[in-house]
Amino acid sequence: MRTSKRTQILEAATRVVEREGVKSVTFDSVAAEAGLTKGGLLYHFASREDLVQAIHQHLADEWEAGLSAAVGKAASQATPAERLTAYIRVAAHSATRAELLFMLEGSTNSEHAAPWDAVLERWALPPTTDLDDSGAIDQFIARLAADGLWLYESLTAERLTPELRRAVAERIADKVTHEEN
Numbered sequence: 001m002r003t004s005k006r007t008q009i010l011e012a013a014t015r016v017v018e019r020e021g022v023k024s025v026t027f028d029s030v031a032a033e034a035g036l037t038k039g040g041l042l043y044h045f046a047s048r049e050d051l052v053q054a055i056h057q058h059l060a061d062e063w064e065a066g067l068s069a070a071v072g073k074a075a076s077q078a079t080p081a082e083r084l085t086a087y088i089r090v091a092a093h094s095a096t097r098a099e100l101l102f103m104l105e106g107s108t109n110s111e112h113a114a115p116w117d118a119v120l121e122r123w124a125l126p127p128t129t130d131l132d133d134s135g136a137i138d139q140f141i142a143r144l145a146a147d148g149l150w151l152y153e154s155l156t157a158e159r160l161t162p163e164l165r166r167a168v169a170e171r172i173a174d175k176v177t178h179e180e181n
Contacts, residue, residue, distance in 0.1 A: 006044050009034050010058040013051060017098040022105050025052060053111060059102055060115035066090045067123050075122035083123050084139060085173045091146035092169035094153040094160075138175065145172045 012034035013025055020029070027048065031038045045051040064075075070086035071078050078086070106112035124143055128136035149168055153159055160168075 005036070005040070006054075007058075009036065009041060009044055009051075010055055013055050014059065014096075014098045017055070017101055018096065022052070022101050025055070027051075055098075056102055056106055056112050057115045059099055060119050063090070063099070063116075064119045064123070066093070067119070080125060080139075081176055084125050084142060084176050087123050088142060088146040088173045088176065089169050091150040091172075092162075092165045093150070094165070095150050097154070100151075100154050142172050142176050 009030060013030045016024055016029050016033050025048065027038045027041050030051065031041050034041070041051070045054060067083075067086045067090050068074055070089045071082050073082075075083055102112070103116055106116055125136075125139050127140050130136060146169070149165065149172070
């Protein structure tokens, strides 16, 4: 299947962010990266803000696709334990620079945060309010551990082997599935 021009543009913009950061997303830089004219970009995105919002949505959609693939179904069809286990397994893949920068940038703008928040709402268990529910607290600790695994290599110079990342994610996931049985 051919990649749509819109997807081609969003993937090119993501590469620009990987190399140079969010501020470097301009019509000129993205057009050059995508091999299109500036007019070609303007056909799909009326403003830089439209492009940036679309990148947020694109990255969040990719994250959700990975979560759905990990569990083999949509979030609405998965149990809470299945959703959390998928969340943990996807955390075995380190954050990309673009994901980190867009999530950070999105945290200061509710419109930019909305795609990320929607994925989290569907897939990540919220913190429990019942301090006596040790199972719910353990599940939240598992979520925090998965988030830490996802960020680890992005924040340190140390690189984990893919096998170690998967083993750590599976160990965290085993805690969740063990609690459910």
